[in-house]
Amino acid sequence: MGLLSTATDSSLLRHRAFVAFWLARTCSSFGFQMFSVAVSWQIYAITHSAMALGMIGLMQFLPSVLLALPAGHLADQYDRRRIVLLGQILEWGALLALILLTMYQWSDKNALWGLVFLIAVAKAIEGPAMQSMLPSLVPPAILARATAANAVGGQAAVIVGPTLGGFLYVAGPDVVYSVAAAFYLLSIILVSRLRYVRPPQPRLPASLKTLFAGIGFIRARKDVLGVISLDLFAVLLGGATALLPIFAKDILHTGPWGLGLLRGAPSVGALLVGIWLSRNKLEKHVGMIMFGSVAGFGVATLVFAFSTQLWLSMLALAALGGFDMVSMVIRGALVQLDTPDDMRGRVNAVNGIFINTSNQLGEFESGLLAALMGAVPAAVLGGVGTLVVVAVWMKLFPHLRRRQRLENDVPAE
Structure with missing residues (x-):
């Protein structure tokens, strides 16, 4: 059934708000x-420099x-x-500046870096607030489906956006920036009209205690700690996708077209599964399903590591x-539902730090291991390491392992 099909009359407005939110974010x-x-x-x-x-x-x-x-804290x-x-208007303004700089041929690497930095600052400001809005737009029972949607x-943006941008770049970078700015403007309009109501919050002064409150909350909630730390260590160890150019050239003996297929395969697999999850509710055994999925990620990494056929490697990456x-x-x-609304911004911020850091360090770790022992052993070690992490975390977090529903219904030990 679709996302709207189980709604009651009183919650339909919340679903309409989610559709606007989804369109804006997309x-x-x-x-x-x-x-x-x-x-x-x-x-x-401009530079012909890899360092740039x-x-x-x-x-x-x-x-x-x-x-x-x-x-x-702001969120x-x-x-x-x-x-x-505010964040999206800043990003839109930076895109307008990129259009003008490019049209009048004023752009140099420093100006471009500066505008990239401005957009990154805006996204950093926007991120925790955007993530924390979702639980207020849909009932808890369908939050997982909304997350999947x-x-x-x-x-879809990861798959189609770069391709569309590449085609439009033939007409000039200013054309790409103009279309991107149009997408952002549409998002701004949708967010500005979004019916999002939140009770007034008490103003707490920014201090080390309030800034780091998210870390304290995560440490105190075992399920939240288990979920976030599982993701951190699994991503650190399972970063085989950083080695795709090596696998494409030296192991699968394919060219840039094959590398493109390999890079797109994980997104295709994620897209197909995400569509199914957005239309079906996870009713029970969510803890074991989560651990099984991370273990499946590790097994798919091992299949990819040992594969010498392009089709099998693509299938393994899609499964991954x-x-x-x-x-x-x-x-x-689970993190959203276990976190009270007045803490979601800070908890999502900490979670975002872990995700960004683990992605970057995971790629570094894979590259370092590949340089020391070769690409295949590095990928194998990553897959085995992921499976070990799953086994250890199932032992360390038994309440999370036994969890039946996303809404917490099992007394903690």
Whole structure:
């Protein structure tokens, strides 16, 4: 059944609000993906420097980590819809500046880096507030399906956005930035009209105690700690996708077209599974399903590591993406449901730091191991490590393992 089919009359308005929220988030995701392709190509065309491309990642990474905790505090203290609007308006303004700089040929690497940094700052401010809005837009019973639907929009943007941006770049980077700005403008309009009501919150001064309250909350809630730490260590160990160019060239003996297929396979698997999850409710055994999905991620990594056929590698990567989608939906919904509304901004901020850091360090760890022992042993070690983490976490967090429903219904020990 679809997302709206089980709604009562009193909750239909909440579903309509979610549809507007989903469209807004998907539009901004498309705009960001198109911008990312265009700005990286433009900077490389100007500099012909790999280091200049690396600076793009640094400009995006620093704000996501340094501003996460203050942004989480803001999301818990102020109107989240207005915070999201502020972030998106800043991103839209940066895209307008990119259009003007490109049209009048004023762009250089420093100006482009500066605008990339501004967009990263805006996204860091916007992120915790955006994530914390979702539980207020749908009933708890369908939060997992709403989370899956959100992920579907994001995966569609990851698949289609760069391709569309690449095609439009033929007409010039200013054309790509213009279309991306149009997507952002549509998102801004949708968010500004969104019916999102939240009771006034008491103003707490920003202090070390309030900024780090999310960490304290996570440590005190065993299920939330287990979910977030499981994701952290599984991603750290299971970063085989960072080695795709090596596998494509040296093991599968394919060219750039094969690498493109390999890169797209996880997103395709995630998209298909996400569509199913958005239309079906996870009724029971959610703890074991989550652990099984992370274990499936590890097994798929092992299959990919040993594969010497392109079709099998693509199938393994698609399965990897699908398993990751199941785990991500359960983790995301569980964290939101176990966190009170006045703490969601700070908890989501901490979770975001862990996700960003583990993704970056996971790629570094995979590259380092591949340099030391080869790509195949590195991927095998990552897959085995993921399975070990699952076994250890099932032992450390028995309440999470026994959890039946996303809404917490099993007394903790």
